[in-house]
Amino acid sequence: MDFSFSAIADDAEGLAWQSLFKCLWPAYRSWYLRDGHLARPSFLACRRALEKHMPEFVDRWAELAELAGGSDVAARFLSLWCPPAYDSACSQAVWPGAEPLLVRNYDYSTKYFDRVILRTNWGRHRVLGTSDCLIGLVDGVNDAGLALSLTFGGRRTVGEGFGVPIVLRYVLETCSSAPEAAKVLARIPTHMAYNVTALDVDGRRATVHLAPDRPAQITSAAVATNHQPGDRSRDRAYQSATIERERYLLNRLMLHEETQERFISAFLRPPLFSLAYERERGTLYTAAIWPCRREISYRWPHSKWTLSVDHFEPGSKVVHYPLPTTKAS
8 A cells, every 4th residue: 555645834824734734624623522521621621731841833823723723623623632532652762872863653544644744943942753643743853953753652551641742842942952852751641651762962861751640751762662661561562562672673783783773773673663554553654863964764665755844945755665465354
């Protein structure tokens, strides 16, 4: 199956983003309201949550809500405050060489993926990243050379908090270093468990383990898959092979002296690269993020696409996924 990725630039006026919203909103509206209107927080609750936890982003959220048509549902959705539950898989690791480099695989459903790389100039920092939920990001880098990416934390506990994509957006909009990012990540509540790795131009790194039912843990871990320190449950670990992938990456970091390209190429092969598309856990892309270059190189087994914060060129790319063929009944 083939999918078309788009690279889009948006500025403070938001016209490019508005076109993107019109295209994707019907599907997102259906997802957001799948449990009914009353299952989601009110507009006032969403605004108060943003004012409390992300005050610098409130004005931009309000502007985007107006560009989206000013509806109550759109504004509530764009806050990502207490959204419906969802999860992914993913693996990420920091290369141990001289130049800071964060590499990640994004494993998720092909049905619920924006397939958009968005370069924005909305506020304090110019930001380049992979769009999710229209307002959020699952990975990215800003013009200060701060890189972030996320993995699902492996626990299905749901609580009061934000969907993590808007948290990544907020951090990249407002922070310049990994230590600063870690502090912000640790103070913002998330509605599910996630692991977020931050890496900056000085090579400083932090992996923050977020959860709705316990305090965030800030670590210096170079690897994150789909479990968190101290987790006892192995059901999710078994389903996504999170332990196997973590050990594989740790072994490469400790035992292999390899180039950047060899390290990146490891993500394009098992056990990191997943073909579980029928279970909505296939690898949709590998991203190599260079903080010093302010650049992301998207990789697939037979192609790549490199985009830069400073020299961004909008465009599109068709990618082939080896999805299994459905047999006729």
